[in-house]
Amino acid sequence: MSFSFQIHNNTVWAAISGEVDMRIAPIWRNALDRELAASYARNLTFDFTEVSFIDSSGLGVVLGRYKRVASRGGKVRIIGANRQVYKILVLSGFAKLMEIEPPEQDAAGGVAKC
Amino acid sequence: MLNYQAEFAERAAFGQELNFARLEFAARAENVATARALVAALIAARPEANWDITVAALEEIKVAVSEAVSNAVIHGYGEDASRLVTLTVRQYQFALVVQVADEGVGIADIAKAREPDFTTGQEHLGLGFAFMESFMDELDVQSAPGEGTVVSLLRLLPEVEEAAPRAEQL
Numbered sequence: 419m420s421f422s423f424q425i426h427n428n429t430v431w432a433a434i435s436g437e438v439d440m441r442i443a444p445i446w447r448n449a450l451d452r453e454l455a456a457s458y459a460r461n462l463t464f465d466f467t468e469v470s471f472i473d474s475s476g477l478g479v480v481l482g483r484y485k486r487v488a489s490r491g492g493k494v495r496i497i498g499a500n501r502q503v504y505k506i507l508v509l510s511g512f513a514k515l516m517e518i519e520p521p522e523q524d525a526a527g528g529v530a531k532c
Numbered sequence: 533m534l535n536y537q538a539e540f541a542e543r544a545a546f547g548q549e550l551n552f553a554r555l556e557f558a559a560r561a562e563n564v565a566t567a568r569a570l571v572a573a574l575i576a577a578r579p580e581a582n583w584d585i586t587v588a589a590l591e592e593i594k595v596a597v598s599e600a601v602s603n604a605v606i607h608g609y610g611e612d613a614s615r616l617v618t619l620t621v622r623q624y625q626f627a628l629v630v631q632v633a634d635e636g637v638g639i640a641d642i643a644k645a646r647e648p649d650f651t652t653g654q655e656h657l658g659l660g661f662a663f664m665e666s667f668m669d670e671l672d673v674q675s676a677p678g679e680g681t682v683v684s685l686l687r688l689l690p691e692v693e694e695a696a697p698r699a700e701q702l
Binding site for chain 1: 561562564565568587588591592594595598599602605606658659660663666
């Protein structure tokens, strides 16, 4: 698992890979907070393209950062989530708070069921 | 409490017991993945006899196991790595039962602990039990303050019920 940040178009792009659980959550949270504090960028985009698993520990980090960014008038987006990750994001009610890119259609042409 | 076995309403539908595994591990963050991996490996080792579960079902089971073990490590033991969490997996023809036991602080009010809570500590979300309930067919929680907690999770398998994702909006 690894994570990275880029700043582009007034947005912090936060990519993370692998399994986002309580092992990585506190480390990632601290790094995100440092990045957000150091940057003047208003918005935050999570790139979950390489995320294979997420549970409530990982979601807690996302929600905490959402509160911080939203309180400053910024927008939070999540892109690249696979079907399972997308499903748990929706189940957690995150779709009401932030824009979440739906998973791509699979090879058979089916649409992700959530 | 280790030998406690939850009384599930669907017990009659489990069929024959196929496999049993028990693992003790230190209450460390990295062992949450260890627990998920063991459960996934046991499921993968049974491709025959109705264990052809979907990727979605496997992922749901992994989330539920992750939540139960995270609770034991964080809440049960406060991440005291000298303490042990016990994971017990029973595979049946038509069911999977996963038990996560700790001998930590215990839960005084189980009903309250199981309510979805979006407010306590923004970092752990308070959705652990909600995910366990959403992704499994039955959830049993036994706990006593100062004695520990045993969380038992039941997932029925395709022959009994379609292995469609069962999550609904919380």
